[in-house]
Amino acid sequence: MSSPLKFIVSAPGKVILFGEHSVVYGKPALAASINKRTVLTFETTDSDLIEINLCNLNFALSIPLNLIQYLCGKSIILLPYDYEKLLQMSENIIKTLEKNVNFNSQQRMSVLCILYLLHNISRTMQVPVRSFKITVSSDLIIGAGTGSSASYSVCVAAALYHFFRIINTNSNYKEKLYSLFTSEDKKIINEYAFACEQVIHGKASGIDNFVCTYGSIAEFSNEEGTGNKNFNLLENSVQLRIFLINTGMDRSTAKMVKIVSELYSRNNNVIDIILNAMAEISKKASLFLIQLKNYENENDHKNLKNVFGQLEDLVSINHGLLASLTISSKELDSIVNITKKYDLHSKLTGAGGGGFAFTLIPPYIPEEIVQNCKKELIYSGYTIDDITIGDIGVDIKIF
Numbered sequence: 162m163s164s165p166l167k168f169i170v171s172a173p174g175k176v177i178l179f180g181e182h183s184v185v186y187g188k189p190a191l192a193a194s195i196n197k198r199t200v201l202t203f204e205t206t207d208s209d210l211i212e213i214n215l216c217n218l219n220f221a222l223s224i225p226l227n228l229i230q231y232l233c234g235k236s237i238i239l240l241p242y243d244y245e246k247l248l249q250m251s252e253n254i255i256k257t258l259e260k261n262v263n264f265n266s267q268q269r270m271s272v273l274c275i276l277y278l279l280h281n282i283s284r285t286m287q288v289p290v291r292s293f294k295i296t297v298s299s300d301l302i303i304g305a306g307t308g309s310s311a312s313y314s315v316c317v318a319a320a321l322y323h324f325f326r327i328i329n330t331n332s333n334y335k336e337k338l339y340s341l342f343t344s345e346d347k348k349i350i351n352e353y354a355f356a357c358e359q360v361i362h363g364k365a366s367g368i369d370n371f372v373c374t375y376g377s378i379a380e381f382s383n384e385e386g387t388g389n390k391n392f393n394l395l396e397n398s399v400q401l402r403i404f405l406i407n408t409g410m411d412r413s414t415a416k417m418v419k420i421v422s423e424l425y426s427r428n429n430n431v432i433d434i435i436l437n438a439m440a441e442i443s444k445k446a447s448l449f450l451i452q453l454k455n456y457e458n459e460n461d462h463k464n465l466k467n468v469f470g471q472l473e474d475l476v477s478i479n480h481g482l483l484a485s486l487t488i489s490s491k492e493l494d495s496i497v498n499i500t501k502k503y504d505l506h507s508k509l510t511g512a513g514g515g516g517f518a519f520t521l522i523p524p525y526i527p528e529e530i531v532q533n534c535k536k537e538l539i540y541s542g543y544t545i546d547d548i549t550i551g552d553i554g555v556d557i558k559i560f
């Protein structure tokens with residue numbers, strides 16, 4: 162490459178609005194991006210190293226380029242596009258590095274993701290691996306259910322995709338040619354990020370990387386009959402303000418999913434009714450979010466308030482249904498009850514059992530009430546983020 166290249170990509174985290182758990186049973190879910198982002202700075206170097214700096218994990222690592230070439234071959238056409246083999250190659254590099262580096266499990270996974278995407282993208286785009294330095298930092302709490310892994314995967318995918326497309330382009334002005342990600346680029350980035358999410362989670366629905374790539378609010382459903390996954394962006398949805406409330410309690414998604422599945426196997430007729438009710442909630446909420454945008458545009462305060470009230474009902478009903486699946490907790494229920502005192506509605510979000518709840522903040526509620534509620538939540542030991550949902554998706558800044 163003639164001149165050094167430097168750019169920054171960023172991607173938002175996500176929150177599930179409606180449909181956690183029921184989505185596991187093929188029902189629709191609604192997820193939204195949040196205005197907390199992961200930021201990745203990318204620079205080319207002539208160091209013959211791949212330099213990785215993961216600020217949230219307090220981890221820095223330099224991998225000699227010749228180690229990668231030694232273990233994986235210099236030729237980019239050595240392997241067919243076999244994802245298992247690409248993952249195995251990446252694992253082999255990690256195992257060699259482990260002779261000298263003490264990774265913890267999070268650091269190991271994050272580096273594995275970079276190596277896996279590096280092989281995947283360089284081979285798909287037919288470009289040999291070269292030296293670079295990446296630095297990643299995030300506003301998101303890692304492993305708490307707000308999509309840190311998807312946000313990270315999207316950033317790594319976007320950065321490597323951009324790097325290789327620049328190398329692949331013959332133009333003196335190539336850096337200027339690509340000053341944003343088009344919808345075609347986002348489609349590609351989303352696919353790479355999904356592959357990365359599968360490395361992290363084994364089996365992922367794909368909604369997290371979709372929301373972190375495209376931003377806004379997304380509807381996810383399994384097509385009846387075929388089981389095909391459908392993602393639909395609610396681009397005309399209203400931007401909502403929420404409190405994202407951290408219980409501070411750890412949760413395991415796998416454990417919570419198992420609790421529901423055992424309950425289901427003992428009481429399937431009853432649980433089916435609960436899951437169907439959750440499906441209706443997601444569908445109605447999608448309609449309300451679009452209606453709210455229309456009423457906001459028309460300055461129709463009466464209808465705005467009316468529909469917001471119905472959306473709040475859905476939040477409370479959904480929490481009740483999730484609690485009936487036994488996946489709420491003392492802390493999550495206490496958040497719901499505290500906010501109820503201020504006429505605000507909350508529900509758990511994500512797997513439950515701990516993790517986060519969110520509270521919907523209607524635009525017409527006096528700020529004093531909102532702040533008093535916030536104070537009581539903080540006094541009760543919870544951490545609050547006052548955020549907006551529907552932030553932009555993956556983004557790039559060129560230097």
Ligand SMILES: Nc1ncnc2c1ncn2[C@@H]1O[C@H](COP(=O)(O)OP(=O)(O)OP(=O)(O)O)[C@@H](O)[C@H]1O
Nearest residue numbers: 217267270271299303304305306307308309310313
């Ligand atoms: N800022 C980051 N820097 C480096 N690695 C990260 C970063 N954020 C996430 N990761 C990687 O993603 C993994 C976290 O994935 P996990 O699914 O446990 O959490 P989450 O994505 O926050 O939760 P959820 O998938 O339920 O929303 C970490 O172990 C790490 O490997």
Ligand SMILES: C[C@@](O)(CCO)CC(=O)[O-]
Nearest residue numbers: 181182184185414511512
């Ligand atoms: C509980 C669940 O529905 C959401 C976890 O964030 C699990 C999943 O969809 O994979």
